[in-house]
Amino acid sequence: MAAESSEVFNIGSSVSCVTCFDEEFQGEVLAFDPHVxxxxxxxASSSGRTSLYDIHMVNLTYAKAVHVLREAAASPLPTLPSLNLSKLSTRAKRSIDEKQRLIEAMQSGVSPIGQKLFLAICKTIEEVKWTGPNILVMGQVVISPPYLLENVREQKEGKEANGKTLSYIKKIVEKFHKDQQSISLNNGTGAAEVLTGTQ
Incomplete structure (x- = not known):
């Protein structure tokens, strides 16, 4: 590699490179990793749009020539925004809880279709848990094996029953099974296998 500098490029410098394929790139240094x-x-964007830029990553090991056109002053790295530790902690706890619920489901012999339905409900509703092989949603709706639409019912001894909640959960279960059916048809699996949970 032919280089005019001591192989350290400051961010903001203008550099011209010729690769081993005789391609020439010229631009502003965004990053440089001296180890690799x-x-x-x-x-500037090759499309001509001023709101876009072309980004080129050049392995200097295979460059024929590198010339610094304009050296930028070395400046301290920008400060990174602080992390919201409480949000990260909450997210980690939620993820751990979800994994533990899945482990419980696998240990209690829940079918793969039941596990998939459980995950699909968890995407829209947080208050979902296993009670044996049954899925309990918001303490109000129970979905029992084989996890079909007709297996969705109100929990009698739970919170006060709410017809809207039952109808909403039924819509989620119905959509889940339609999605599973279309996936199985695209993959060549029979729809009956999906609906009975024998995937």
Whole structure:
């Protein structure tokens, strides 16, 4: 590699590179990793749109020539935004709880279709848990094996029954089975296998 500098490129410098394929790239240095000799350049978009840029990553090990056109002053790295630790902690706890619920389902012999339905409900409703092989949603609706639409009913001894909640959960279960049916048809699996949970 032919280089005018000591192989350290400051962010913001203008650099011109010729690769081993005789391609020439010129642009502003966005990043440089001296350990793997990877240079990232930003240049005006080849599409002509001023709101876009072309980004080129050049492995300097395979560059024929590198010329610094304009050296940028070394500046301290920008400060990174602080992390919201409470949000991260809540997200981690939720993820751990979800994994534990799935482990419980697998240990109690719940079918794969039941596990998939459980996950589908968890995407829209947080208050979902296993009670043996049954799925309990918001303490009000129970879905029992084989997890079909006719297996969705109100929980009698739970919270006060709410017809809207039951109808909403039924819509989720119905949509889940339609999606599973279309997936199985695309994959060549019979629809009956999906509906009976014997996948």
């Amino acid at each position: 000799k990877l240079l990232t350049l930003k240049s």
